[in-house]
Amino acid sequence: MKSILQFLTDMIRFDRSEPAFVLRERKNESYASRPAENRSGKAVSPSLDENISYLKSLYRSDISNDLILREFNLGGRVKAVAAFINGLSNSEAINDFILRDGMRAVCPTDQNICEYAKENIFTIGDIKLSSELSDASKAITDGLCVIFADNEKLCIIADTRDYPQRGISVSENEKSVYGPKEAFIENIRTNISLIRRHTHTDDLVCELRPCGEESKTSIGILYRDGVASVELVAEVKRRIAQIDIRDMQSTGIIAQLTDNSPLSPIPQSLLTEKPDRCASYLHDGHVVILCDGCPMAAILPVTLFSLLSASEDVYSRPLIGGIMRLIRFIGALISVTVPGIFIAIVMYHQGFLSSEILNTLIASRKMVFIPIGAELLLLLLVFQLVREAGMRVPGSVGQAIGIIGGLVLGQAVVAANLASSVVLILVALTGLGSFCIPDYTTQLSSAYFRILFVIAGWMGGFLGLGCAFLLFCAYLSGLNSYGVPFLSPFTPKTHFRRHSILRGVISQKGTGKEDYMQ
Numbered sequence: 001m002k003s004i005l006q007f008l009t010d011m012i013r014f015d016r017s018e019p020a021f022v023l024r025e026r027k028n029e030s031y032a033s034r035p036a037e038n039r040s041g042k043a044v045s046p047s048l049d050e051n052i053s054y055l056k057s058l059y060r061s062d063i064s065n066d067l068i069l070r071e072f073n074l075g076g077r078v079k080a081v082a083a084f085i086n087g088l089s090n091s092e093a094i095n096d097f098i099l100r101d102g103m104r105a106v107c108p109t110d111q112n113i114c115e116y117a118k119e120n121i122f123t124i125g126d127i128k129l130s131s132e133l134s135d136a137s138k139a140i141t142d143g144l145c146v147i148f149a150d151n152e153k154l155c156i157i158a159d160t161r162d163y164p165q166r167g168i169s170v171s172e173n174e175k176s177v178y179g180p181k182e183a184f185i186e187n188i189r190t191n192i193s194l195i196r197r198h199t200h201t202d203d204l205v206c207e208l209r210p211c212g213e214e215s216k217t218s219i220g221i222l223y224r225d226g227v228a229s230v231e232l233v234a235e236v237k238r239r240i241a242q243i244d245i246r247d248m249q250s251t252g253i254i255a256q257l258t259d260n261s262p263l264s265p266i267p268q269s270l271l272t273e274k275p276d277r278c279a280s281y282l283h284d285g286h287v288v289i290l291c292d293g294c295p296m297a298a299i300l301p302v303t304l305f306s307l308l309s310a311s312e313d314v315y316s317r318p319l320i321g322g323i324m325r326l327i328r329f330i331g332a333l334i335s336v337t338v339p340g341i342f343i344a345i346v347m348y349h350q351g352f353l354s355s356e357i358l359n360t361l362i363a364s365r366k367m368v369f370i371p372i373g374a375e376l377l378l379l380l381l382v383f384q385l386v387r388e389a390g391m392r393v394p395g396s397v398g399q400a401i402g403i404i405g406g407l408v409l410g411q412a413v414v415a416a417n418l419a420s421s422v423v424l425i426l427v428a429l430t431g432l433g434s435f436c437i438p439d440y441t442t443q444l445s446s447a448y449f450r451i452l453f454v455i456a457g458w459m460g461g462f463l464g465l466g467c468a469f470l471l472f473c474a475y476l477s478g479l480n481s482y483g484v485p486f487l488s489p490f491t492p493k494t495h496f497r498r499h500s501i502l503r504g505v506i507s508q509k510g511t512g513k514e515d516y517m518q
Contacts, residue, residue, distance in 0.1 A: 042054075042134065043131055043153065044132070044148070044152075044154060045153075046153055048079055048148055048149070051081075051155075052081060055067065055083055055137070055140075056069075066085055066086045067083065068085070068086050069083050070082045073103065074102045074105075074107065074113060074117060074121075074147070075102065075106060075107025076107070078113050078150055078152075080150065081147070082147050083136075083140055083147075084140060084143075084146070085141070089143050089162060093162070098122055098147065101122055101123055102117065112152070112154070113152060114147075114149055114154040118156055122147075122156065126159035129157070131153055133155075135157065136155050138210070141216075142218075143161035143162070144157055144159055165190070166185050166186060168194070169182075169185075171274055173273060173440060174273060174311060174438070176311055176312045176315075177312060179311055179314075180276045182274075183273040183274060184273045184275065184290075184295040184296065184297060186294065187292070188218055188219075188220055191290050191295075192206055192220060192222070195222060195275050195279055197275070198275050199224075199283070201224060203224050203225045203226055203227070204224055205225045206221070207220065208220050209240070211254070212247050213245065213247075215248055215249075217249070217291060217292050217293065218291075219240070219289065219290065221233075221236060221288075221289060222278075222288040222289075223282065223285075228286065228287055229285060232482060232483065236287050236289075236300065239257075239482075240289075245257065248291065249293060250291060250293075251290065251297060252296065253291075254289055254291060255267065260480065265449075266442070266476075266486070267439070267445070268300070268302065268482070269289075269299060270299040270302045271296045271298055271439075271440075271441060272297055272311075273295055277299070277311045278297050286299050287300055287482075301480075301481035301483065301484035302481050302484075303481065303484065303487065303488055308329060308332060308437060308442070309325065310324075328436045331434075332446065335430050335436070335450060336433075336449050336453065337469075338429065338430060339426060339454045340454045340456060340468070341453075341457065342376075343372065343376055344458075344462050344464070347372065347373070347457075360422065361420070361422055364420035364421050368420050369417070373454065375420065375423055376426070376454055378418075379424060379427040380447075380451065383431050384447060410424055453468055453469075
């Protein structure tokens with residue numbers, strides 16, 4: 001009985017990312033059981049055999065055999081070893097520029113061999129010296145090659161990374177008709193180069209720092225020096241420095257750990273996979289966060305109008321772009337408020353409807369046995385189920401699920417008198433409105449407020465909707481993204497050169513009417 005209660009307790013606790021038995025195993029046998037010097041800043045030993053033994057124990061060479069330790073004579077007189085991970089490092093670069101150059105060279109006896117080899121022997125572009133074994137193990141894990149020499153307290157770290165990676169392809173989640181179509185990949189170096197290619201400025205700063213107690217994942221903080229606010233950059237760095245997590249895998253995790261309101265359904269950062277969009281926001285003084293191994297970037301701070309803007313708005317003509325952006329705002333408003341307004345009118349304010357519409361509603365619900373409020377909530381839940389199922393399966397199967405859910409299931413529900421056709425049409429209109437929201441996270445967030453308005457209209461009619469709307473506006477007004485009010489420039493009222501809803505005319509610099517919003 002006690003074990004069952006413990007299992008249920010572990011299941012309902014949402015602050016754990018792994019089962020309890022896995023955490024206990026890691027705590028007792030994996031990380032905590034290693035010697036303290038393996039986790040602290042242990043210095044490189046002058047004994048080559050001691051360094052080799054350290055690497056073998058650290059990478060469990062008795063079990064795992066992907067650590068390569070290639071022994072050779074550096075400069076023809078000093079025993080050395082090149083350590084790297086098979087598959088993460090470029091073997092040809094190691095053979096040509098480290099082993100071959102190191103064996104052929106002749107080193108003087110009156111100089112430090114590591115410093116001499118770094119400056120005169122190894123023809124690698126990115127190479128440095130280190131006296132810490134923690135730096136060496138981190139470099140080996142990242143795909144670099146580390147050279148240890150006998151009777152030396154320094155090691156040489158050469159950048160020979162060449163691990164398999166996905167090629168640059170078209171963005172899957174942010175479709176663009178006119179603008180650039182390339183998207184980020186899982187390599188942070190490639191993602192930084194993509195942003196630099198779109199930025200074309202020499203004041204772009206990219207600070208790389210490790211994150212994660214064990215993984216030491218590289219994250220990048222990008223901003224334009226002199227354009228981005230000094231207070232904003234300092235606040236972002238402060239929040240990232242406070243992250244205390246064992247393993248960092250995604251930019252979305254960084255965004256959640258640095259938010260002021262982690263339980264808020266509305267995101268305080270914009271996740272994107274398009275380099276041109278990041279470059280546009282960098283020009284406007286925003287900060288971009290990248291994470292190695294994640295094909296998404298986090299743009300911060302953001303406002304409500306940033307989450308409702310698309311990357312290709314600026315590429316359209318002003319009239320067309322303004323109309324499309326206005327349709328997007330109307331669709332988002334319909335998605336959130338129309339179900340609640342419908343339920344309030346039908347249950348409490350039938351005087352707003354004509355006799356023909358009332359007769360149609362009565363006829364459609366003649367055989368439906370559940371209350372109309374419960375019917376609406378049920379169909380909204382079914383819509384979310386169909387949408388989630390279509391997202392998690394392959395493309396062709398997802399289209400089939402959409403057809404089955406939209407046509408077959410909808411028709412079957414109406415024929416079985418489980419729902420009325422009018423409510424089904426309303427749910428379909430609500431779904432179309434939610435698809436107008438460009439940001440996927442904001443689309444999911446709208447479902448929470450949609451259900452809130454439905455419950456408020458079901459319980460109190462227009463009075464309940466009015467109270468819910470006031471609470472909704474107060475909640476949005478209280479949000480801030482890294483110190484920037486979420487509803488700015490309207491609340492509080494500030495001067496802003498861009499048009500937040502309608503798109504303005506792009507003018508040449510110096511006219512005071514610039515509008516480069518993406």
